[in-house]
Amino acid sequence: MPGRTREQHNRMETIQVPDTLAGAAKKGIDYKWVVLSITTIEMFMVSVNGSITLISLPAIFNGINIDPLTSFQYLIWVLMGYSLVTATLLLSCGRLSDMYGRVKLYNLGFAIFTVGSILLFLTPDKGSAGALEIIVFRLVQGVGASFTFSNSAAILTDAFPPDERGKALGLNTISFLSGQFVGLILGGVLAFYNWRYVFLVSVPVGILGTVWAYLKLRETPLPRRARKIDVWGNITFVAGLTTFLIGITYALLQYGTDPMGWGNPWVILAIATGLLLLAVFPIIESRVEDPMFRLNLFKIRVFSLANTAGFLSALARGGMFFILILMLQGIWLPLHGYSYESTPFWAGIFMLPLTAGFVVMGPLSGWLSDKYGSRWFATSGLLLIALSFMILAALPYDFDYPIFAIALLIMGIGNGMFGSPNIASIMNAVPPEDRGVASGMRSMLQNSGMVISMALFFTIVIVSLTHLFPPELATSLASAGAPGLVAPMSTIPPTGALFAAFLGYNPVHTILISLPLSTVAAISPATITILTGTTWFPTTLAHAFMPSLRISFYIGALLSVIAAVLASMTGSRFVHELQGKEGEKAGKSPETVEDTGLDITG
Known part of the structure; x- marks a missing residue:
């Protein structure tokens, strides 16, 4: 092109993208709501699948005849395999989406996730083979989720103008959190009838969403740029x-x-x-x-700081949800008279204040951040999360529920204040043609933080149980009048005891059944009643479990404070389309456009 270098021509194309998108928005004003509805269905389905699986694990393991005392390796992979796959593939999926079309790969992911749900419902075998099949089919779901996660925020960002993106992402977050609530309830109901229904429930939603996405979503025109794998x-x-x-x-x-x-x-x-x-x-x-990993994007201050804050936040809270459920199911609920079989369902119910805080603040903070910027919402949210961690760390194992509920509500509000504004600031900070890879980078960092967090918290808990559970068990057995059971009960692996409680089993029953009749006959009926009741084992477990729990909460609080400091440094509201002259054309004051000190359009 005469008078222009190739680089200048590419930059001109990039600058013209916002005008193109704005024109498309005017011609099809309702399209953005179609996009929001489709991504909402996807987020709802994925969320239901996660919480319903977590709550229904006792029914699933019982349905395939797996011994909870020897199933820790299967439990770990059912819980973490899905996250491992998504964390690994998100970056590649984001890059491929920028090359071949975000909508095209998003739709493909929707379909793959639905196929994974069908395969889980049809799981043919039982025992170890059945457990392995469930793990593999969960990995298939993870592949599908990688394509949807890496593109959902980018597609929403393409469809909505800058002053509505926070609101759209907030409403999208609501669907995710509503799905968690629905999954908890459905898991308790469906697992009662048949564990396979737990996976079947995602199938009609997945089919509807897949068909609708293929029919309604359309690719956003982006600057042509030669890209290679x-x-x-x-x-x-x-x-x-x-x-x-x-x-x-x-x-x-x-x-x-x-x-x-x-x-x-x-x-x-x-x-x-x-x-x-x-x-x-x-x-x-x-x-x-x-x-595929655009290191130059990290030269944008908002993108770099917001992503780092998001990673640290995921690291702080990734294992928190699971650790709290462990505490409720293994200790608090049995101490308050709930049978082990019912604790998975009730643990979900008692965690609802966390969801309530999310639901209230998710869309509200997104809408407000569109008007006032995300910095102080994200910072305040992270500080509230740190406060909730400190409250939880101060609680005894037999806590008063209202205080626990308040701590969860504060944590939910904090996460709601941080989530959608932080995502909006990341997506606003990058050029339109890089939103797919940017969304993949953000999702990869978040999911990696979640997986590492679960491994970190698990390690802290297991190390503590390994050292503290055996002496606590011996002391507790002696106090109950059964010192002769110290040797056979010592065969319980600390991790097996913890996760048996999580899966809704009292491990004492399993041990007593495996003992010779003469050994059991030598124990008084009163002692057996104590050992098999709902308070003896949770109390014994609590003394070994709570120190590690408090350490985990302190680490979560520290990481949240560090993330808050980073979030506070992101500066005023920055929208890439409104940078420089484009911001002046849109009527934005200079204060609303942050100067990154870097021309990234070249």
Whole structure:
């Protein structure tokens, strides 16, 4: 083109994108609501699937005839395998979406997730084979979720103007949190009839959403730019993150006589190899022609700080939800007369203040951040999360529920204040043609933080139980008048005891049934009543469990405070389309457009 270099031409195309999008919005004003409805269905379905699986695990494991005292490895993979796959693939999916179309790959992900749900419903085998099939089919769902997660925020950002994006993302968050609530209720009801119904419930929603998405969603026109698949970047990142997360996962499993696998040579090799590959990855990305991980995006202050705050927030809260459910199911609910079989359902009910806080503040903070910027909403939300962690750390194991509920409500409000404004600030900060990869980078960092958080919290809890549970068990048995049971009861792995309680089983019953009749006959009926009641085992477990729980809460509070400091440094509201002259044309004052000190359109 005469008078212009190729680089200048590309920059001109990039600058014209907002005008194109604005024109499309005027011609089809209702399209943005179609986009919101489709992404809402997807978020609702994925959320229901997560909470309904968590609550229904006792029925699922019982349905496939798995012993809870020996099923820890299956439990870990059912819980963490899905997150591992999504964390690994999100970055690649985001890049592929920018190359081949966000809507196209989003729709494909919707369909794959639905197929995974159908396969889970049809799980043919029982025992270990059935558990492995459930794990594999959950991984299939994870692949589908990777395509939808990496594109949902980008598609919403494309469809909504800058002054409505926070509101749209907030409403999208509501669907996710509503799905968690519905999943808790449906899980308790459907699991009572048949564990397969737990997976079937996602199928009609998935089919409806997939068909509607294929019919209604349309690609947003973006500047044409020659892109290549980053082969070495993909290989290095996927292999590095997968190896690292698998190593961390297996470090939580027993190795020989050691209750954890941190001394397993294969675990050490996997973690070291993963870290090495992840260290090489940014070097490769800084040298390849068209990287999938846009390191230059981190030169945008808002993008860099908001993503780091999001990662630290995920690291703080990723394992929190599960640890709180462990405390409720394994300790507090049995102490208050709830049978072990009913604790999974009631744990979900008693966690509802957390969801309520999300539901209230998610859309409200998104709407307000559209008007006033996200910095102080995100910062205040993280500080509230830190406060809730400190309140939870101060509670005894037999706490008063109203105080616990207030702490959960504060945490929910804090997460609602942080979530959608932080996502909006990230997506607003990048050029339109990079929203797919930016959304993938954001989702990858968040999901990686969640997986690492679960592994971190699990490690803290298991290390504590390993050292404190055996002496607490011996002391408690002696106090109950059954010192002769110390040896046979010591065969209970601390992790097995904890997760048996989580799955709705009292491990004491299992141990007593396995003992010789002569041994059981030597124990007085009064002592057996104490041991098999709803208070003896939870009290014994609590003394070994609570110290690790408090450490986890303190770590969560510290990470939240650090994230709050980073969020406070993001500056005033920054929207990439309104940068510089475009901001003046849109009537924005200079104060609303943050100067990043970097021209990223070239």
